[in-house]
Amino acid sequence: MRSLFRLVIHAGLTVALGLPALATAEVPFPDIPRGKGDKCVAPTDVIRQTHMDLLLHKRDQTMHQGIRTKQYSLRECLNCHVQAKEDGSYPDIHSKEHFCNACHSYAAVTIDCFQCHVPRPDDAANK
């Protein structure tokens, strides 16, 4: 009875205000897999907004100048953030269980890093 009442309210709002019924249109926030370690190399909000720029900058430094520091290295992202599942296997890059793809599929942003880079930590690269 109560859910029926809510439905009527939502339908009424949608018609009356031209707004989508918020509660029913919500896309579930991705379930981001936990990495190892206590904190990331930079605050979460910085990483969320600028990780692509940081990675791009580091990429060119490593490729052209041989600078191989760990901060902002794609390999080190994977080493912490991609962890084995319960059965010991590693999540596929195309699945939402993979740290990178969990957000990228939610945000509908295609990444091509893993057409060349192996999407697993160093010690599990060939498993």
Place this chain on the structure above:
Amino acid sequence: MSSNNDSNGSRRTFLKGTAALAAGLAIAPGVRLLGVAKAKPDNEAVTSIVRWGMLIDTTKCSECEVCVEACHAENGIKDQGDPATTPQWIRKLMARDSLTGHVVTLPMMCQHCENPPCADVCPTGASFRRADGIVLVDRHICIGCRYCMMACPYKARSFEHINVTDQAPHAPRGKGTVEACTMCVHRVDKDQQPACVDACNERGHGAMVFGDLKDPESEISQELVRYGGTQIRADLGLNTGIRYRGI
């Protein structure tokens, strides 16, 4: 294969110049000459103070393929079933003198030229020469046009035709880009030798010497000064980083 005495002559002059420069550095305050040939710290860019190179003694090279196997294991290159498309970063060549019957075998790979034709023709700047002399493909900006493969006189480059999975973490490789010997740049940056050189030494052949061509004290420079070395296609004036002996 031909030798070019002029180029060896200019190389000697060049080495003398480098030695003089190094001596100059030694007396400058705060500069350690010993540090020149050592691996740099991770956070510093490579410099042209070093130039990495290799000397291959074909008289010690036998018909084994241990360098090829080591390279492909190190860089995660797998047989794709079709020799026409399987990438080949290093290959063994055999040359027979039809008059004397003398047979020479040698490993052939990217010669890490000082003036690389691949970088000259690359339309995007993906083919480039690092300051320390290692010639690489930046596959982030490679568009797979394969001009470099046509320009390379040594047929040292390969095109990746199929989707690649399970790459080595230090050697990203993917479909639609050109790839070649990197002189195991990931190992060189850690003060290690290329995988082929290590494998050849482990097998007991010792046909490959890796080192800094600009350091007059390095083993490779000492050997080159004492016995000389030949560039393949020296007539092209590319000043290759890979030198051969016994051809």
